[in-house]
Amino acid sequence: NAFSFVGLDLTQASGITLFAFTDTAFGATFPAACQINDQTMIQNILLYHVLPFQAYSQDFPERAEALMANEETAVVTVAAGSDGPIARINDATIIMFDGEATNGNIVHGIDRVLVPPSVTLPDGCTFPNIIEMAGSAPDGSLSTFIETIASAGLTEVLEGVGPFTVLIPTNDAFQALPEGSVECLLTPGNEE
Numbered sequence: 358n359a360f361s362f363v364g365l366d367l368t369q370a371s372g373i374t375l376f377a378f379t380d381t382a383f384g385a386t387f388p389a390a391c392q393i394n395d396q397t398m399i400q401n402i403l404l405y406h407v408l409p410f411q412a413y414s415q416d417f418p419e420r421a422e423a424l425m426a427n428e429e430t431a432v433v434t435v436a437a438g439s440d441g442p443i444a445r446i447n448d449a450t451i452i453m454f455d456g457e458a459t460n461g462n463i464v465h466g467i468d469r470v471l472v473p474p475s476v477t478l479p480d481g482c483t484f485p486n487i488i489e490m491a492g493s494a495p496d497g498s499l500s501t502f503i504e505t506i507a508s509a510g511l512t513e514v515l516e517g518v519g520p521f522t523v524l525i526p527t528n529d530a531f532q533a534l535p536e537g538s539v540e541c542l543l544t545p546g547n548e549e
Contacts, residue, residue, distance in 0.1 A: 373426070374408035374463040376446055378470045381493050386470040391482035398476060401427050405473040411463050414454040417444055429473045439530055447471055452495060468493065487515040487523050501531040501539060508543045 378386075393399055404427035412423075420434045423446075435444045444451040446467060453466030468490070472478060488506070491499040502525050506512055515521065531539050541547060 371461045372409075372411055374410065374412040374465065376406045376408075376449070376451070376465050376467045376471065378406070378449070378467050379452075382449075382467070382469050385489060385493075386472075386478075387482055391479070393479060393482070401473055401476060402470070405429060405431065405471050406467075411461070413463060414444060414451070414465065425473075427473055429475060431471060439527060439533075486517070487521055487525075488512055489516075491525055498527050498529075499525055501528045502526060505531075505539075505542050508545070508547075 387393070405425045407426035408423055409426050417433055417435050419436075420432065422430045423433055425431050431447050433444070433446050435442050437443070444454070444465075446465075447469075449467035449469035449471055451465050452468050453464075456464035456466070458464060488503060491503050494500075503512075506515060515523070
């Protein structure tokens with residue numbers, strides 16, 4: 358794994374919380390073109406995924422700053438969502454909660470790699486764009502959003518350089534609209 362690659366052994370640590378990114382998130386941030394040869398930078402990025410104490414999801418406040426193991430601050434937020442609370446750490450959504458490792462550590466799965474504020478990624482390293490992030494949502498839960506964006510001719514815009522802040526309705530949110538609303542949104546000529 359990435360931690361052992363740079364000489365960090367989390368199996369020997371106990372009482373920590375790891376925010377583990379998915380393989381998809383790792384591949385999107387660090388594609389083959391991304392070359393980081395600075396082992397200290399890699400360690401810094403990885404340690405930014407570790408809290409030096411146990412934090413179960415029920416302990417997450419509405420908003421809190423957390424000092425990560427690399428001694429930089431990340432922000433954890435919890436907000437109401439249509440299917441229950443939505444927890445985030447910085448720009449990453451927490452997609453799996455409260456995994457317990459045999460050594461007493463807690464693992465939460467996240468959908469993005471966290472990059473500390475002090476790190477500037479080299480050329481070739483990227484973050485997924487809005488459309489890529491929506492497309493990687495669990496169970497295709499944002500596919501109607503992607504379809505409406507394409508219908509409106511905005512895919513290229515949201516695949517481009519931002520900055521953008523997009524509040525994306527889930528498929529369930531679209532289905533909660535009055536009957537015929539989604540079809541109307543997708544009808545050619547209704548882009549505006």
